[in-house]
Amino acid sequence: xxxxxxxxxxxxxxxxxxxxxxxxxxxxxxxxxxxxxxxxxxxxxxxxxxxxxxxxxxxxxxxxxxxxxxxxxxxxxxxxxxxxxxxxxxxxxxxxxxxxxxxxxxxxxxxxxxxxxxxxxxxxxxxxxxxxxxxxxx
Amino acid sequence: xxxxxxxxxxxxxxxxxxxxxxxxxxxxxxxxxxxxxxxxxxxxxxxxxxxxxxxxxxxxxxxxxxxxxxxxxxxxxxxxxxxxxxxxxxxxxxxxxxxxxxxxxxxxxxxxxxxxxxxxxxxxxxxxxxxxxxxxxx
Amino acid sequence: xxxxxxxxxxxxxxxxxxxxxxxxxxxxxxxxxxxxxxxxxxxxxxxxxxxxxxxxxxxxxxxxxxxxxxxxxxxxxxxxxxxxxxxxxxxxxxxxxxxxxxxxxxxxxxxxxxxxxxxxxxxxxxxxxxxxxxxxxx
Amino acid sequence: xxxxxxxxxxxxxxxxxxxxxxxxxxxxxxxxxxxxxxxxxxxxxxxxxxxxxxxxxxxxxxxxxxxxxxxxxxxxxxxxxxxxxxxxxxxxxxxxxxxxxxxxxxxxxxxxxxxxxxxxxxxxxxxxxxxxxxxxxx
Amino acid sequence: xxxxxxxxxxxxxxxxxxxxxxxxxxxxxxxxxxxxxxxxxxxxxxxxxxxxxxxxxxxxxxxxxxxxxxxxxxxxxxxxxxxxxxxxxxxxxxxxxxxxxxxxxxxxxxxxxxxxxxxxxxxxxxxxxxxxxxxxxx
Amino acid sequence: xxxxxxxxxxxxxxxxxxxxxxxxxxxxxxxxxxxxxxxxxxxxxxxxxxxxxxxxxxxxxxxxxxxxxxxxxxxxxxxxxxxxxxxxxxxxxxxxxxxxxxxxxxxxxxxxxxxxxxxxxxxxxxxxxxxxxxxxxx
Numbered sequence: 001x002x003x004x005x006x007x008x009x010x011x012x013x014x015x016x017x018x019x020x021x022x023x024x025x026x027x028x029x030x031x032x033x034x035x036x037x038x039x040x041x042x043x044x045x046x047x048x049x050x051x052x053x054x055x056x057x058x059x060x061x062x063x064x065x066x067x068x069x070x071x072x073x074x075x076x077x078x079x080x081x082x083x084x085x086x087x088x089x090x091x092x093x094x095x096x097x098x099x100x101x102x103x104x105x106x107x108x109x110x111x112x113x114x115x116x117x118x119x120x121x122x123x124x125x126x127x128x129x130x131x132x133x134x135x136x137x138x
Numbered sequence: 139x140x141x142x143x144x145x146x147x148x149x150x151x152x153x154x155x156x157x158x159x160x161x162x163x164x165x166x167x168x169x170x171x172x173x174x175x176x177x178x179x180x181x182x183x184x185x186x187x188x189x190x191x192x193x194x195x196x197x198x199x200x201x202x203x204x205x206x207x208x209x210x211x212x213x214x215x216x217x218x219x220x221x222x223x224x225x226x227x228x229x230x231x232x233x234x235x236x237x238x239x240x241x242x243x244x245x246x247x248x249x250x251x252x253x254x255x256x257x258x259x260x261x262x263x264x265x266x267x268x269x270x271x272x273x274x275x276x
Numbered sequence: 277x278x279x280x281x282x283x284x285x286x287x288x289x290x291x292x293x294x295x296x297x298x299x300x301x302x303x304x305x306x307x308x309x310x311x312x313x314x315x316x317x318x319x320x321x322x323x324x325x326x327x328x329x330x331x332x333x334x335x336x337x338x339x340x341x342x343x344x345x346x347x348x349x350x351x352x353x354x355x356x357x358x359x360x361x362x363x364x365x366x367x368x369x370x371x372x373x374x375x376x377x378x379x380x381x382x383x384x385x386x387x388x389x390x391x392x393x394x395x396x397x398x399x400x401x402x403x404x405x406x407x408x409x410x411x412x413x414x
Numbered sequence: 415x416x417x418x419x420x421x422x423x424x425x426x427x428x429x430x431x432x433x434x435x436x437x438x439x440x441x442x443x444x445x446x447x448x449x450x451x452x453x454x455x456x457x458x459x460x461x462x463x464x465x466x467x468x469x470x471x472x473x474x475x476x477x478x479x480x481x482x483x484x485x486x487x488x489x490x491x492x493x494x495x496x497x498x499x500x501x502x503x504x505x506x507x508x509x510x511x512x513x514x515x516x517x518x519x520x521x522x523x524x525x526x527x528x529x530x531x532x533x534x535x536x537x538x539x540x541x542x543x544x545x546x547x548x549x550x551x552x
Numbered sequence: 553x554x555x556x557x558x559x560x561x562x563x564x565x566x567x568x569x570x571x572x573x574x575x576x577x578x579x580x581x582x583x584x585x586x587x588x589x590x591x592x593x594x595x596x597x598x599x600x601x602x603x604x605x606x607x608x609x610x611x612x613x614x615x616x617x618x619x620x621x622x623x624x625x626x627x628x629x630x631x632x633x634x635x636x637x638x639x640x641x642x643x644x645x646x647x648x649x650x651x652x653x654x655x656x657x658x659x660x661x662x663x664x665x666x667x668x669x670x671x672x673x674x675x676x677x678x679x680x681x682x683x684x685x686x687x688x689x690x
Numbered sequence: 691x692x693x694x695x696x697x698x699x700x701x702x703x704x705x706x707x708x709x710x711x712x713x714x715x716x717x718x719x720x721x722x723x724x725x726x727x728x729x730x731x732x733x734x735x736x737x738x739x740x741x742x743x744x745x746x747x748x749x750x751x752x753x754x755x756x757x758x759x760x761x762x763x764x765x766x767x768x769x770x771x772x773x774x775x776x777x778x779x780x781x782x783x784x785x786x787x788x789x790x791x792x793x794x795x796x797x798x799x800x801x802x803x804x805x806x807x808x809x810x811x812x813x814x815x816x817x818x819x820x821x822x823x824x825x826x827x828x
Contacts, residue, residue: 001548001549001550002512002516002546002547002548002549003546003547003548004511004512004544004545004546005544005545005546005547006543006544007542007543007544008543009265009266011177011178011179011265012177012178013151013175013176013177013178016334018332029332029333030333031340032217032218033218035218035219035220037151037219037220037223037224038151038176038178039149039150039151039178039217039218039219039220040149040150040151040152040176040177040178041149041178041179041180042179042180042265042266048547053510053512053513053516056432056443057430057443057444057508057510058430058507058508058509058510058512058513059510059512060512060546062443063544079170080170080171080173080177081173081175081177082173082175082176082177085175086175093334094333094334095334096329096333096334096335097280098280098329098334098335098336099329099334101278102278102329127147127149127180128147128180129282129283129284130280130281130282130283130339131280131281132278132280132281132336133278133279133280133281133324134278134279135277135278136277139825139826140788140791140792140822140823140824140825141822141823141824142787142788142820142821142822142823143820143821143822143823144819144820145818145819145820146819154609154610156608167608167609167614168609169616186823191786191788191789191792194708194719195719195720195784195786196706196783196784196785196786196788196789197786197788198788198822201820202721231610232609232610233610234605234609234610234611235556236554236556236605236610236611236612237605237610239554240554240605266559267558267559267560268556268557268558268559268615269556269557270554270555270556270557270612271554271555271557271600272553272554272555273553273554274553285817285818287729287730287731287817288729288730289703289727289728289729289730290730292472294470305470305471305476306471307478308769308770309770311770311771311772313703313771313772313775313776314703314728314730314772315701315702315703315730315769315770315771315772316701316702316704316728316729316730316731317730317731317732318731318732318817318818355722355729356722356723356725356729357725357727357729358725358727358728358729361727362727369472370471370472371472372467372471372472372473373418374416374418374467374472374473374474375467375472377416378416378467403699403701403732404421404699404732405420405421405422406418406419406420406421406477407418407419408416408417408418408419408474409416409417409418409419409462410415410416410417411416412415423679423680425591425592425593426591426592427565427589427590427591427592428592446631446632447632449632449633449634451565451633451634451637451638452565452590452592452634453563453564453565453592453631453632453633453634454563454564454565454566454590454591454592454593455563455592455593455594456593456594456679456680493584493591494584494585494587494591495587495589496587496589496590496591500589541561541563541594542561542594568748570746581746581747581752582747583754645748646747646748647748648743648747648749649694650692650694650743650749651743651748653692654692654743680697681696681697681698682694682695682696682697682753683694683695684692684693684694684695684750685692685693685694685695685738686691686692686693687691687692688691
């Protein structure tokens with residue numbers, strides 16, 4: 001199995017909270033991450049694709065095309081945005097690193113399949129101390 | 139000259155804009171950084187202190203004490219906060235990397251002097267592609 | 277499958293040697309790592325946990341709780357310590373990166389299960405040039 | 415399962431192109447990577463080996479021996495070299511990150527087996543924004 | 553004094569050699585860096601600018617404009633290029649890290665002055681083990 | 691002014707303590723860094739040299755020669771060693787990052803002068819959160 005991974009960055013605001021919970025309950029579960037005035041991160045996204053190596057190009061997938069897909073379906077929607085209020089694919093979801101990673105998988109899986117490759121892993125780094133990985137439903 | 143540097147991190151939301159400017163003017167000057175719904179960063183702060191090495195400790199300054207000062211005067215006020223609306227030392231200032239760095243210098247200079255050392259440099263890293271440094275008024 | 281990873285650091289002394297071997301034999305097998313007067317490292321530990329995403333929190337596991345568990349069971353026991361002589365879970369073991377990684381798995385597996393998640397991977401980085409990974413007995 | 419990973423670096427020139435294609439076709443597919451006058455990279459190579467932990471040494475594999483093998487079979491052949499014209503194991507292959515990773519697997523698999531361990535993964539980082547991984551034919 | 557630093561990357565081929573020297577002499581002085589078939593690097597360039605903070609923007613210099621200048625005058629000319637044969641500002645110069653840094657200063661100094669700021673430092677990182685800094689003629 | 695910087699690494703054990711102080715006093719001042727059974731670090735050393743660029747080589751200093759000097763005078767003496775008991779140039783000194791940096795300056799200044807360059811800065815990184823810099827007596 002061969003994989004190729006492309007890294008992209010985005011900077012965004014978010015908060016963790018459940019609207020049906022009290023402020024105290026939100027603070028108890030999410031701590032300072034539930035600050036009503038938002039906070040933010042430099043997110044680093046690693047998109048890993050697997051497939052056969054194309055004999056004509058030596059590529060599993062053309063990284064320029066992969067990068068364009070990631071930019072169109074993800075980066076343009078989240079970079080310098082508020083993940084809670086401005087991103088269609090996060091609507092009505094808790095904006096945790098895990099949920100963002102799964103949502104990014106869901107928007108990328110189909111366009112990557114059109115490159116004749118398959119999405120293998122989404123790795124989303126929130127801070128140097130934590131990251132989530134999603135490998136699809138298996 | 140000997141210096142010692144302590145690194146601390148904070149995650150915060152912000153936006154760049156001037157309230158007296160139109161949205162179009164803000165967008166022209168600040169681009170997507172002026173998004174009204176905020177975005178954010180993992181800021182990395184390097185505080186560099188210079189001084190004589192204390193013969194009893196081998197330290198220019200005790201890093202545990204320096205870290206406590208940075209946490210009290212800076213990190214506790216900015217971490218998981220909105221830099222535009224929640225931080226006293228950024229009140230009425232444009233929240234650029236340069237201005238944050240200068241403001242951090244201003245709040246740290248005096249308490250660091252009480253450690254018998256002097257602040258030498260504030261380095262504030264906003265993304266892997268840009269950072270500001272401030273060396274005081276000289 | 278979704279995983280979440282927490283990074284923690286510790287600084288410790290160690291040496292590689294077998295007491296039943298001669299100094300020459302130890303030097304032959306372990307090289308300068310067998311120095312009787314110790315040496316040390318900044319170890320970086322990545323603890324990866326897998327599980328279902330909790331619908332209430334968006335988390336596989338609450339990172340604050342995971343961090344507390346890692347600190348209680350690992351970091352407090354190894355940070356600024358001598359791994360050969362002061363750490364209960366390394367008693368009578370060769371202090372190689374591989375063995376430390378397996379031992380950390382063994383102490384973390386049970387408390388992490390109480391968070392309704394399962395330990396997926398221990399990654400222990402000894403230097404920028406080498407690291408060990410352990411995925412449990414499978 | 416336990417793995418141990420060794421990192422090595424090399425700096426090399428290369429270009430992406432197919433001699434049977436026109437310059438325009440090469441430019442269309444490979445972009446500036448097909449520059450006839452070459453460009454180059456600081457490649458970072460991670461070689462991951464899996465196996466049982468040896469009770470006498472605490473090692474899956476002696477890293478000094480692993481490093482020597484990587485240097486003999488890979489680094490000495492590629493470091494400060496032109497990957498297209500000077501490297502035997504890349505002869506007649508498109509010099510993509512994926513193909514280099516697979517070729518490095520092929521030259522390392524057998525000598526690593528003589529260390530009583532098995533090659534698990536080749537990870538080849540071309541730039542901070544992309545890397546390939548190969549896990550063998552499975 | 554306030555400075556702001558912008559990072560940019562480029563990947564290029566080069567070799568160190570003097571045409572008037574014999575191959576043996578070149579090898580003696582430059583070692584494997586004189587390989588006639590080239591090698592290459594991922595260069596990281598840090599451009600540091602100093603100046604007053606503009607009251608209207610909070611900026612020493614608009615990073616978007618600075619980035620455009622660096623791209624026009626440097627990156628477009630060196631990225632995926634051969635530094636010995638394809639770069640006008642390196643013509644007839646030994647392509648050492650020091651010389652590239654000084655040459656980049658020379659091409660950037662004037663356009664940066666038009667941003668009402670002054671170039672303070674060029675830092676050029678060739679590998680993780682070495683970098684050059686140039687502060688102009690002072 | 692042009693500088694060139696060479697990075698080297700070493701892994702060593704140490705502790706912070708004054709023999710004439712009680713254990714309690716040592717613990718109060720140095721905290722867990724005074725652990726009698728040692729701890730250790732992956733130290734990263736940056737040696738910066740300044741000078742004129744040699745017209746024949748394009749170098750401020752030949753990095754291969756600089757690296758050999760650093761290895762002979764520093765790395766061979768400290769790598770995989772106990773900084774308190776095994777290093778001649780740290781004898782009778784408190785093993786703080788600041789003191790190690792100054793001592794490294796003192797052993798490197800003279801041999802670097804023989805390369806027709808002058809030592810400009812020693813930067814010693816103890817952990818990702820702290821480092822010392824020494825610029826000589828000025």
